[in-house]
Amino acid sequence: MQTEKYRGYTLWGHAILQQEDILRRGRFAGSGTIMRDTKVVEVSGVLGAFETDEEAQSAGLSWCRAWIDSHG
Structure with a gap:
């Protein structure tokens, strides 16, 4: 999980391992959560499947920034 202030x-930014087949390399579902103080403001849901946990987390953070920019 990655976090940042914005x-x-x-x-x-969240990454959840998606292990469909034990013989295949896992992929990561990405999502984002926006909080202000201790309250959840918005949650993305699954944004897609990514090859690495870093890509999934980055996609979640990108979604969060875009949501804030469009609702600001």
Whole structure:
């Protein structure tokens, strides 16, 4: 999980391992969560499947920043 501060919000980028077949390399589902103080403001849901946990987390953070920019 990655976190960052952006325009007064705390952003979380999540990566969830998607292991469909034990013989295949896993992929990661990405999502984002936006918080202000201790309250959840918005949650993305699954944004897609990514090859690495870093890509999934980055996609979650990008979604969070875009949501804030469009609702600011």
